[in-house]
Amino acid sequence: MPILEEFxxxxxxxxEFLSPGKSxxxxxNYVPEELIHAAGFTPVxxxxxxxxxxxxxxxxxxTGNCSFPRRVLDKGLSGAYGFLDGIVxxxxxxxxxxxxxxxxxxxxxxxxxxxxxxPHSKTDASLNQYINELQKLIxxxxxxxxxxxxxxxxxxxxxxxxxxxxxxxxxxxxxxIKLSGTDFLMVMIATTVLPPDIACEKLDELIVELKNAPxxxxxxxxxxxxxxxxxxxxxxxxxxxxxxxxxxxxxxGSRYFDRDISMEEEPVIALAEGYLRSPSCPRIMNDTExxxxxxxxxxxxxxxxxxxxxxxxxCSMMTGEGWIMSQEFRKEETPFLxxxxxxYGGGKSQIRTRIQAFYEKVKNLK
Amino acid sequence: xIFCGIDIGSNTSKAVLLKNNHIISTALISGISxxxxxxxxxxSAVLEKRDLKRHDISxxxxxxxxxxxxxxxxxxxxxxxxxxxGAFFSxxxxxxxxxxxxxDCKIICVDERxxxxxxxxxxxxxxxxxxxxxxxxxxLGLSVSELGYIAMxxxxxxxxxxxxxxxxxxxxxxxxxxxxxxxxxxxxxxxxTARRIAQLAGKLELRNNICISGGxxxxxxxxxxxxxxxxLKLTKLNHDPQLMGAIGAAIFARNKxxxx
Numbered sequence: 001m002p003i004l005e006e007f008x009x010x011x012x013x014x015x016e017f018l019s020p021g022k023s024x025x026x027x028x029n030y031v032p033e034e035l036i037h038a039a040g041f042t043p044v045x046x047x048x049x050x051x052x053x054x055x056x057x058x059x060x061x062x063t064g065n066c067s068f069p070r071r072v073l074d075k076g077l078s079g080a081y082g083f084l085d086g087i088v089x090x091x092x093x094x095x096x097x098x099x100x101x102x103x104x105x106x107x108x109x110x111x112x113x114x115x116x117x118x119p120h121s122k123t124d125a126s127l128n129q130y131i132n133e134l135q136k137l138i139x140x141x142x143x144x145x146x147x148x149x150x151x152x153x154x155x156x157x158x159x160x161x162x163x164x165x166x167x168x169x170x171x172x173x174x175x176x177i178k179l180s181g182t183d184f185l186m187v188m189i190a191t192t193v194l195p196p197d198i199a200c201e202k203l204d205e206l207i208v209e210l211k212n213a214p215x216x217x218x219x220x221x222x223x224x225x226x227x228x229x230x231x232x233x234x235x236x237x238x239x240x241x242x243x244x245x246x247x248x249x250x251x252x253g254s255r256y257f258d259r260d261i262s263m264e265e266e267p268v269i270a271l272a273e274g275y276l277r278s279p280s281c282p283r284i285m286n287d288t289e290x291x292x293x294x295x296x297x298x299x300x301x302x303x304x305x306x307x308x309x310x311x312x313x314x315c316s317m318m319t320g321e322g323w324i325m326s327q328e329f330r331k332e333e334t335p336f337l338x339x340x341x342x343x344y345g346g347g348k349s350q351i352r353t354r355i356q357a358f359y360e361k362v363k364n365l366k
Numbered sequence: 367x368i369f370c371g372i373d374i375g376s377n378t379s380k381a382v383l384l385k386n387n388h389i390i391s392t393a394l395i396s397g398i399s400x401x402x403x404x405x406x407x408x409x410s411a412v413l414e415k416r417d418l419k420r421h422d423i424s425x426x427x428x429x430x431x432x433x434x435x436x437x438x439x440x441x442x443x444x445x446x447x448x449x450x451x452g453a454f455f456s457x458x459x460x461x462x463x464x465x466x467x468x469x470d471c472k473i474i475c476v477d478e479r480x481x482x483x484x485x486x487x488x489x490x491x492x493x494x495x496x497x498x499x500x501x502x503x504x505x506l507g508l509s510v511s512e513l514g515y516i517a518m519x520x521x522x523x524x525x526x527x528x529x530x531x532x533x534x535x536x537x538x539x540x541x542x543x544x545x546x547x548x549x550x551x552x553x554x555x556x557x558x559t560a561r562r563i564a565q566l567a568g569k570l571e572l573r574n575n576i577c578i579s580g581g582x583x584x585x586x587x588x589x590x591x592x593x594x595x596x597x598l599k600l601t602k603l604n605h606d607p608q609l610m611g612a613i614g615a616a617i618f619a620r621n622k623x624x625x626x
Contacts, residue, residue, distance in 0.1 A: 349431045350470060354487055357446035364481035 001209045003202060004183055007190035011049055011232075014193040015083040018042055025087035025110075027072075027096055029251050029281065030118040032134065032271045034157040034261070036088065037196060038149050039141045044084060045192035047230050047252075048343055051075045060102040061095075066314050067343040068228040069099040076108045086112040086144070088137065092283055093317050114140050121286045122276060131272040138268070154267040160196050161261070167203035168257035171210070172247070176221055176302070178213045181245020182235040188252045189230060216244065220359055221303055225249035225295055225325070226310025227281060227318055231344060234351075238308060241356045247302045249295050250310070255279050282317035291321075292328050299334055306335040306362045308355070313342050335362045367424040370412065371615025372405050372439065373448065374432030376468035377496060377581060379404040380609050381412035383423070384616040391415045392609055401432025409438055427619035429611050431469065441622050446474055446485050448614030449579050454480030455613055456603040461573040464563060464592065464600075465610070466582035468496040471563060473570050480617075486569045494562030496581045498531040499588070502555045505538045506548055510585065517556045517587035520549035526558040528565075534558060553587065560591035567596055575601035583607035 010017050024041040026033065033043035048071035054063075057074035075081060087110050089100035100115045117133050119126030138149050168191065175184050187206065191199040220243040224235075229250045239245060248254055259278035262270040279294055280287045299307065309325055311318040322338050329336040337358040341351065368390070373380040383391040393411035395404065405428065413419065420438075428439035429448040436442070445467070453463045454476050463474040471494050475484040488494060496510070503513040524541050527533035534555070541551045559582075578600055582588055584607070593600055605613060 350487070352434075353431070353444050353446065353470075357444035357482065357485055357487075360444055360447045361482045361485065364477070364479075364483060 001206070001213060003206045003209050004186065006202060007186050007206075010190040010194055011186060014044065017194055017198070018044065018083065019195075020083065021085055023084050025081060025084040026090070027088070027099070028090045028092040029255055030092070030275055030283075031088050031090050031116055032275055033196070034154060034161050034267075034271060035134065035137060035141065035149065037157040037160070038153040039145060039147060041085065042195040046072050046081070046087070047189060047192075048072050048075060048228075049189055049230060049232075050080070051344065052078060057102075060106055061098070064314055065098070066093070066095040066228075066312050067345060068312060069095045069102075071343055073099055073102055073106070076103055076110075077106060079109075082109060084110055086110060086114070088114050088116050090116045090118055092118075092281075093315070095314070112144060119276070120283060122280065122284055123286070127272055127276055130276050131269055134268050134272055151267055154271075155263065157196075158261045158263065158267060158270065160200070162263075164191065164196050164200050164203070165257040165259060167200055167207065170207055171203060172254070172257065174210045176216075176244040176246030178210050178215055180216060180235075180239055181222075181224070181248065182232055182239050184245070185230070185235050185252065186232055188256065189232075192252065192256070219244045220305045220362060221246045222306050222308055223247045223249065223295065223298055223302065223304040224253075224308045224310060226312070227251055227315060228312060228343065229310045233344075237348065237352055238355060241352065242359050243306075246304060247298050249279070249291070249298065251281055254298075255281055282321040288321060288324055292325055295325070296328070296332065296334075299332075304334075305366075306337070306358065308358075309336055309338045311338060311340045313340055313345070335365060367620075368418065368422055369616050369619035370409065370423045370426045371448070371452075371612040371617070371619055372409060372426060372428050372430075372436060373445065373609075373611035373615055374401045374404055374408075374428065374430035374436065375445075375581070375611070376431055377500075378468070378608070379408040379430075380612040381408040382609055382612040382616045383412055383416065383418070384613075384620055389605065389613065389616075391418075392606070392612070394606075394608065401430075401435040402437060404432065405436040405438060425619040425622055427615040427622065429615040441618065443615060443618045445611050446472055446487070447482050448611045448618065450474045450476040450482045450485075450614065451480050451617045452605075452610035452612070452614030453577050453579055453603060455617055456605045456610065457575070457577065457601060459575045460577050460601060460603070462570075462576040463610070464567070464576065464578045465580045466494070466496060466559075466563065466578065466588070467580040471495055471566060471580075471582075473563075473567050473572070475570060475573055484570055486566055488562075488566060494528070494559050494566070498534065499555065499559060499582060499585065501531055501535060502526075502538055505535055506542070506551060508548075508552070513552050513555065514585035514587045516549050517552035518590070520547070520553040522550050523553035523557050524550045526551070526554040528558045528562045556585065556587035557591050557595070559588050560595045563592055564595045572596070572598065574598075577601050577603050577607070579603070579607045579610035581608050 036043040056077040261274035
């Protein structure tokens, strides 16, 4: 499909698709892009795609830290994010929160940085706290750019981003039928970098192409869950051995687009509720049961044959979550594979063997 | 019909021919250049032994780390499935296979059909693999087989780290500098290797009968230490344990032909 090539180009050279001085970076799903967009900027999700290693990042992080922030810092030190006008970091986990310190300590040339505090639980108290923190972020943006983020501007951005999420949901429904999970991941990476109006245009085009596209080869139906999974090459390994990723439960996937923001409420409250109450990631400590229930439901809904649990080395969030999930899947007799790796960490042949043997085992069980 | 299984490992390449459910030829070569060239070489060797030509073979299945690069193969299967099928073919009472290869180690459980129903594989470092034993033997100035036999002679062992191969090597060098006896260091190495396997084994429920396959199966000291540490008795295979991957691949080549 020609449109997929356009998404690929965005991933390789994101700055070419962005207006100079009009982009603000952000970390993680709990930074509402709507607030950045309402200020007239394109929110650009920080990722480790096309990072060159961790040697520069390892001057500031220890190798006992998660490879995701180490790689993002390395990318920052290489100058790859020199086009950003500012960055909103977040306390996603302690490793990602530390990225904010190291980014500043290393004096990477970013005009401003901000650390958004997001509560680690889903309670009424944490919702109030989150509303306060979003208001602080609004104040910060308003003071830097000497502007006013009016309710109307925020509402307009909420509407646009809701449209983008709905389109992504639509595209996601083609997975396992006409679209590979690998290509969907590529679409996710590209559309979290592109200006949202352009992303929507391209997603519209993609949906038209998908409707006319031939069916892809039927294979084992796999669901991938984890956190900062963003490696296209890794998804290719998972699919090329004989599977279709038909659904996911990752940050650059369903956790991003399975979110609805109310247009009825006061916009900051609507954003806080929508972001905090949507499907969570393991950083939210009191929601494990619901998260696993969601995956179990997805396993049934998408007729999933097997689940791959992705855990990045040193991820304390997924260490506990992965273990609990394993116990639950064992009870349900859902075949699963717990893969512990480093992001872009190599060991391709070993990983391929484990995945292939897992598929062979799943087929034996059928 | 004749079926061929080729196992391209990190240290050796193996090939097996299967006819009427009997192994009619085997070949093993070491010194690997690239997977495809090694496959060609071992394939020619296994055919030559029975004066056969390529067109006599109905289906070739490749396994091992180089399985995707082998042009002569019709299909490929993971070495986990192949070691499971191979060991079950060799002795149908086998339900657990401890496979210690050149670059990784695995524990594989098979069902009453010889199909894999569970497995674990080392995912962090080389400690507990054939390559690690080779490095330790080199540090002691021995060959791998000498290391095994010398370790058998010692009832005492010296502590050697099982965290990673580099730490293992540092401990071995320190013992040498301290003038310790080679046999006691060697025993320390084989015990450490066995402990590493035991750690992996803890993640699965081992089912009797249990066997060991892969190149390290030929190291008597490691086998003895695995039995001691895991408190189990290894069951003998009726074929060369190093050929289990290739035998399993030949079985999958046969199964594929039957299905199609």
